[in-house]
Amino acid sequence: MITSFLLKSFDRTIVIAVAIILGLALIVPALNLLTAPDHPLHVPTYLVSLFGKYLTYALLALALDLVWGFCGILSLGHAAFFALGGYAMGMYLMRQIGARGSYGNPLLPDFMVFLNWKELPWFWYGFDMFWFAALMVVLVPGLLAFVFGWFAFRSRVNGVYLSIITQAMTFALLLAFFRNDMGFGGNNGLTDFKDILGFNIQAQGTRAALFAASAVALALSLILTSGMVRSKYGKILVGVRDAESRTRFLGYRVEHFKLFAFTVSAMMAGVAGALYVPQVGIINPGEFEPGNSIEVVIWTAVGGRGTLIGPIIGAILVNGGKSIFTAAFPEFWLFALGGLFVLVTLFLPKGIVGTVQAWRAKRKEYRKAAEDEAARGQAVAEPVAAE
Amino acid sequence: MLTRLAYRSLQSLLVTFCLLITVFATDLRAEDDLRAMINALGEGNFSQTAKQVEALAKTGDPKIVPALEALAAGDLYQRKSDKQVFLTKSSGGTLILIDPLSGEEAGTEASGALAKIKVNNSLRRVVRSALGGLTLMSPDAGTRLQAAQTLLRTPSADALEPVETALAAETDARVKLVLERARAAALLVLDRPDDEKKAAIEIIGNAGGQDSLSLLSAALASADDTLKPDIEAAISDIQDRQALWAAGQNVWYGLSLGSVLLLAAIGLAITFGVMGIINMAHGEMVMLGAYTTFVVQEIIRNSYPWLFDWSLAIALPLAFLVTGAVGLAIERGVIRFLYGRPLETLLATWGISLILQQAVRTIFGPTNREVGNPSWMSGAFELGGLTITWNRLWIIVFSLAVFAALLFLLKKTPMGLQMRAVTQNRRMASSMGIRTPWVDALTFALGSGIAGIAGVALSQIDNVSPNLGQGYIIDSFMVVVFGGVGNLWGTLVGAFTLGILNKFLEPYAGAVLGKILVLVLIILFIQKRPRGLFALKGRAVEA
Amino acid sequence: MMNEKKPTSLLYLDGVSVSFDGFKALNSLSFVIEPGELRAIIGPNGAGKTTMMDIITGKTRPDSGEVFFKGDIDLTRRDEAEIAQLGIGRKFQKPTVFESHTVWDNLELALNRKRGVFATLFYRMTLEDNARIEEILSTVRLSNRRNDFAASLSHGQKQWLEIGMLLAQEPELLLVDEPVAGMTDAETAETAILLKEIAKTRSVVVVEHDMGFIRDLGVKVTCLAEGSVLAEGSIDFVSADQKVIENYLGR
Numbered sequence A: 001m002i003t004s005f006l007l008k009s010f011d012r013t014i015v016i017a018v019a020i021i022l023g024l025a026l027i028v029p030a031l032n033l034l035t036a037p038d039h040p041l042h043v044p045t046y047l048v049s050l051f052g053k054y055l056t057y058a059l060l061a062l063a064l065d066l067v068w069g070f071c072g073i074l075s076l077g078h079a080a081f082f083a084l085g086g087y088a089m090g091m092y093l094m095r096q097i098g099a100r101g102s103y104g105n106p107l108l109p110d111f112m113v114f115l116n117w118k119e120l121p122w123f124w125y126g127f128d129m130f131w132f133a134a135l136m137v138v139l140v141p142g143l144l145a146f147v148f149g150w151f152a153f154r155s156r157v158n159g160v161y162l163s164i165i166t167q168a169m170t171f172a173l174l175l176a177f178f179r180n181d182m183g184f185g186g187n188n189g190l191t192d193f194k195d196i197l198g199f200n201i202q203a204q205g206t207r208a209a210l211f212a213a214s215a216v217a218l219a220l221s222l223i224l225t226s227g228m229v230r231s232k233y234g235k236i237l238v239g240v241r242d243a244e245s246r247t248r249f250l251g252y253r254v255e256h257f258k259l260f261a262f263t264v265s266a267m268m269a270g271v272a273g274a275l276y277v278p279q280v281g282i283i284n285p286g287e288f289e290p291g292n293s294i295e296v297v298i299w300t301a302v303g304g305r306g307t308l309i310g311p312i313i314g315a316i317l318v319n320g321g322k323s324i325f326t327a328a329f330p331e332f333w334l335f336a337l338g339g340l341f342v343l344v345t346l347f348l349p350k351g352i353v354g355t356v357q358a359w360r361a362k363r364k365e366y367r368k369a370a371e372d373e374a375a376r377g378q379a380v381a382e383p384v385a386a387e
Numbered sequence B: 001m002l003t004r005l006a007y008r009s010l011q012s013l014l015v016t017f018c019l020l021i022t023v024f025a026t027d028l029r030a031e032d033d034l035r036a037m038i039n040a041l042g043e044g045n046f047s048q049t050a051k052q053v054e055a056l057a058k059t060g061d062p063k064i065v066p067a068l069e070a071l072a073a074g075d076l077y078q079r080k081s082d083k084q085v086f087l088t089k090s091s092g093g094t095l096i097l098i099d100p101l102s103g104e105e106a107g108t109e110a111s112g113a114l115a116k117i118k119v120n121n122s123l124r125r126v127v128r129s130a131l132g133g134l135t136l137m138s139p140d141a142g143t144r145l146q147a148a149q150t151l152l153r154t155p156s157a158d159a160l161e162p163v164e165t166a167l168a169a170e171t172d173a174r175v176k177l178v179l180e181r182a183r184a185a186a187l188l189v190l191d192r193p194d195d196e197k198k199a200a201i202e203i204i205g206n207a208g209g210q211d212s213l214s215l216l217s218a219a220l221a222s223a224d225d226t227l228k229p230d231i232e233a234a235i236s237d238i239q240d241r242q243a244l245w246a247a248g249q250n251v252w253y254g255l256s257l258g259s260v261l262l263l264a265a266i267g268l269a270i271t272f273g274v275m276g277i278i279n280m281a282h283g284e285m286v287m288l289g290a291y292t293t294f295v296v297q298e299i300i301r302n303s304y305p306w307l308f309d310w311s312l313a314i315a316l317p318l319a320f321l322v323t324g325a326v327g328l329a330i331e332r333g334v335i336r337f338l339y340g341r342p343l344e345t346l347l348a349t350w351g352i353s354l355i356l357q358q359a360v361r362t363i364f365g366p367t368n369r370e371v372g373n374p375s376w377m378s379g380a381f382e383l384g385g386l387t388i389t390w391n392r393l394w395i396i397v398f399s400l401a402v403f404a405a406l407l408f409l410l411k412k413t414p415m416g417l418q419m420r421a422v423t424q425n426r427r428m429a430s431s432m433g434i435r436t437p438w439v440d441a442l443t444f445a446l447g448s449g450i451a452g453i454a455g456v457a458l459s460q461i462d463n464v465s466p467n468l469g470q471g472y473i474i475d476s477f478m479v480v481v482f483g484g485v486g487n488l489w490g491t492l493v494g495a496f497t498l499g500i501l502n503k504f505l506e507p508y509a510g511a512v513l514g515k516i517l518v519l520v521l522i523i524l525f526i527q528k529r530p531r532g533l534f535a536l537k538g539r540a541v542e543a
Numbered sequence C: 001m002m003n004e005k006k007p008t009s010l011l012y013l014d015g016v017s018v019s020f021d022g023f024k025a026l027n028s029l030s031f032v033i034e035p036g037e038l039r040a041i042i043g044p045n046g047a048g049k050t051t052m053m054d055i056i057t058g059k060t061r062p063d064s065g066e067v068f069f070k071g072d073i074d075l076t077r078r079d080e081a082e083i084a085q086l087g088i089g090r091k092f093q094k095p096t097v098f099e100s101h102t103v104w105d106n107l108e109l110a111l112n113r114k115r116g117v118f119a120t121l122f123y124r125m126t127l128e129d130n131a132r133i134e135e136i137l138s139t140v141r142l143s144n145r146r147n148d149f150a151a152s153l154s155h156g157q158k159q160w161l162e163i164g165m166l167l168a169q170e171p172e173l174l175l176v177d178e179p180v181a182g183m184t185d186a187e188t189a190e191t192a193i194l195l196k197e198i199a200k201t202r203s204v205v206v207v208e209h210d211m212g213f214i215r216d217l218g219v220k221v222t223c224l225a226e227g228s229v230l231a232e233g234s235i236d237f238v239s240a241d242q243k244v245i246e247n248y249l250g251r
C-alpha cells in the first residue's frame, strides 16, 4: 500500500528535484564546514542560515500549494500555521535556556520573571522535551486547521469567503499573541535562544545541521505531496478545484477531502515554522501579519501553482530577490513586490513552471500533429504511387 | 489637601481673571480704600482681623477674593518694613510678593522680612463665609454657579448661612438648583431634625452623579439608624442610574465605532457587495482620502488660515475625485482583466495596496501626519449622564448621510439602475445597450470615491499614516460579509451591530480580547450563515 | 393513490414545494418513477425541471413535501454525496467534467469504488477497473480520446463523457438534464440510442426540450409548468393536451 503510494509519487521531475535538494543538504554544509574561509567555494555561515530560511519558506509555499494549487482553497492563514509551529519550537528553545537567562530563573523564561509570574503556565509544560515540542509543532497547527476547516468546509464556506475568514483567524491570533498575558512573550516574542538538543544554536555546525534538516524536511514533504497529488485522492482534489459539484454528485464527501488536505498542509507549514525559528533566532507576533500569508501566495503564484516544484522555485526566487533588493534599494522593495503581484496575476497566471510546462506540452502536441500530418501524407501518397 | 488648595487657588485665580476683565475700569480711589482695608488685616488680634474681614466683605467687591483666599490658606504676609500686605509665592529661600488686588508680582523678599498673618479656626470660618457670600453674590452667573458647585462638593456647616442668603436672592434657575443641593449637602453635615435631613437626602439623591454618591457615602458613615435606610436607598438609586448611563455611554461608543465601520465598509459594500470584486486596496483608498484632507489643510494653513473651518468641506469633493480617479485607473488598468477570477483579483489588488502604501510613504514620510479638527468638530457636551464629543457625533451623522445618499443613488437614479442591471445580468444588460465596461468602471470608481470621503471623516479620529488603511481592511470585509453581500442595509445593520457588540464586550474582556471575540463570533456566524445576515438567495450569488 | 405506490416505486415525490425569495419554483409537485422506467420530462423554461433534480439530488432542500428513494429512503435528509452513493447519478444541464483531467481519469474518478479519503489515497487500479473503464469508453465512443484532456473535447463529447461518468457510477437512477442541447442532429440521434441502451439496466429520467428527441425515445412523458405536473402520458397524449399546448408547445 505504502510502497505503491511512494512509487507513484516519483516521476522524473520529482526524482530530480529531490536529488537536487538532498544534494544541497550535503554540499552547502560541506562547503561551509570543510573549506577555509578564504576558499573561493566557501559558503559563509550567515549564507547557510539565509539559504536555510529560504528552504523553510519553500516548504511553506509547497504547503500552501497543496491546498491552493491543487484544491482551490486560497488560505490566507498559512502564516498562522507557520507561526504556531515556530512558537512551539520557540517554547522548546526558551525552556532550553534554563537558568542562563538574565534573571537566572531555572524554570521561568525571562519575560515571565519580568512580568512577575510565579509559576509556569500549564501550556508550557512538556516543552522542555524535544519530542514533545516536535509533536506540538505538527499537532497544534494541524488541530487548528482541522477544527477551523471542519466548520468552514462543512458549511461550504468557499472561494473568497474562505480566504477572508482565514485572514480574520490569522488576525485574531495576531492580536492574541501581542497580549502579554497570553504567556508567549507578547510584543517581543521569544528570543535569546541558547541551544538546541544540547548544541549551541549559534555554532557553525549547528547552523549547517539546521540547513540540512530544512532540506531534508523539504525533500520529504515534496515526496509526500507528490504522492498525495498523484494518487486518486489528488485527482479528486483537482476535481474539487475545477468542478466541486461534479465531485459531490459523484458521491465524494468534498469536505473530507478538503479537510484532509488543509490539515496536512497546516502541519507542513508548522514544520516549516519550526525549522525557521532556530535559524533566524526569534519568533514574534509579527509572523502572524496578514501580509505574510499573502506573500506566501505570491511566491506560489510566481513559481506556478498546481505544480510541485513551482512553489519551491517561487519561494526561493522571490525571497532571494527580496534579500538583494532590500539591501540595494530598501525603499523600492514594496513597489517591486506590489508590482510582482499585479504582473504575475495579469501576465503569468500559471507561474514560471506552469508556463514552461504549457509551452512544452504545446510543442509536443505540435510535433505530434506534424507527425500525423506526415503519416497521412504518406498514406495519401501511396495509392497515387500505386496508380 | 494640597491638591485641593492648589485647585482652590487656581479656581479663584481664574475667577479673578474673568472679573478683572469685566470690572476693569473700577475707580482707582475705591482701590486705594480697599488696599488700606487689606493692609489693616495685618493689624491687631484675631477678632480685630475678623472685623476687618467682615468690613471687606461688606464692600462686596470681588477683587478682594484672592486676598481672603490667601488669608484662609495662610498665604497672606505683612511686610515688616512698611506694613504692606501681600500674597506670596515661595521661590527657593525667598518669597515672591504678589499685589493682593492687581495680582501682579511686586518684587521678592527674604522670608525673614515678612510676617505671616495668623489665622485660627474661627477666623477661617469668618473668611470662608465671607468668601462664599462674595462669590455667591457675584454679578456673574457663571461665577455664582461655580461657587455653588464648590460648596456642594465640599460641604461645611458654615456654608449654610451664605448659601441660604444667596438662595433667597438668586434668580438664575441653574444656579438656584445647585444652591439648593449645596444647602442640602450642608444640612447633611449639620445637626438637624431627621425630616429636614431626609428631605436633604432626597435632593442629593435626585441630583445623582459621582459627587452626590460620595456625599451620601460620607453621610452614611456617620448617620444614625433612622436615616441609614434613606441614605442607602438614595445611594442604590444613584448607582442604578449610573449603571444605566454607563450602558447608554457604551451604546454611544458602540454607535460611534459602528459609524466608523460603516464608513470604512460602505465603499466596499459597492465594490465587493454589489460588483463582487475583492478589493484589498480598499483600505488604501480610505488612506488616500485622509491624506487628501491633510494636503488641503496644509495649503489652508499656509495660505488661507481663515478657511480652516471649511477644510473638511473642501476636502470631501477633492477626496472623492482623487480616490475615484485612482479607483477608475485600477479598474481599467488591472481589475477588468480579472473579472470572474476573484482570487486573482484579491492578489492583484493586494499588490496595488502595497504600491499605494509605499508611494504615500515615499511622498509624505512614514510617520503620522497632523490633521486638525475644525472648531465645530472639537469639544464635547453633556447629555444627561452621557459625554458626547462633537467629532464622534458628526461622524455618525456623516456616515448615515453617506449611506442615505448611496441608497438614493442606487435605487432612484438611472446610473444606479444601470449598475444594478449590470451586476444582476451582465449579458442581458449589454444586449439592452448598456455599456457594461463603463458601468463597471464607474461603479468601481464610485466605491473607491466613497472610501475616499470616508477617509476624510476618519482623518478626524485616527492617525493619518501610510498604514491607516491596513487597520480597516479586515474590519470592512467582516462588516460586509456579516451583513450579507450585495445588501446595503445589511452593511448598515452589520456595522452597527458589530460596533455595539464590540463595545459591550470590551468592559468584560478588554479591548483586544473583545476584538478577538468579535472576530471569532463572526467566523462562527459565517459557518452558520455563509451568506451573511441578510443573504440574497438565488443563482446569481452561487456562481 | 400516490401513497400506495410509495413502497414499490424507485422514486417517489409528493407535494414538493420550494420557493426562492418568494418565487415558487416548485408548487406541490408529485410524481413517481418505477424501477427500470425511462421517463422524459418536458416543460417551458423556468418550469422547475432543474430545480426538481436539485431536490432529488440533495442540492436544494424542499420547503415542504416528501421525496423517497426505493420506497423508504428519505432523500430530503441527505446531502449530495450520500445520495450519489445511494445510487442516484446526475448529469448537469451544462456539461460538467473535470477539464484538467484526461478522459480516462474522469472515468476512473467516477468509478463506483470506495470513496473515502484514505481509500482513494491508497487506491490501486485493478484489472477489473481497467476493463470497466475500457468498456465505458467504447460505450460513449471515446476510446480513441482516452489520453486527451477533457478540456479539449467538443461540446457533444463532453456530454457523452459526462454520461459515461454516470455509467461508471453505476446508479440505479439516472437524472439527465438536457443531454442534447447544442448537439448536431447525428449526435442527438446517437444520444437517444445510448440512453435507451442505458435504460435497459436502470431507471432514467431525461429532461429535454427537443420534441424530436423525445419522440425518438418513445417513452412516457411528464409535462411540467410553473412548478407542478401539467400532464402525463404518451407523447401523443401529452402533445394533444390543451393545457400543454397553451403553456408549452404554443398555438
Ligand SMILES: Nc1ncnc2c1ncn2[C@@H]1O[C@H](COP(=O)(O)OP(=O)(O)O)[C@@H](O)[C@H]1O
Pocket: B537, B538, B539, C020, C024, C025, C043, C044, C045, C046, C047, C048, C049, C050, C051, C052
Ligand atoms: N437557487 C435558485 N435561486 C433562485 N431562483 C432559482 C434557483 N433555482 C431555480 N430558481 C428559479 O426557479 C425557476 C425554475 O428554474 P429551473 O428549475 O432552472 O427551470 P427549468 O430547468 O425548468 O428551465 C426559475 O425561474 C429560476 O430562476
Ligand SMILES: [Mg+2]
Pocket: C049, C050, C051, C093
Ligand atoms: Mg433547466
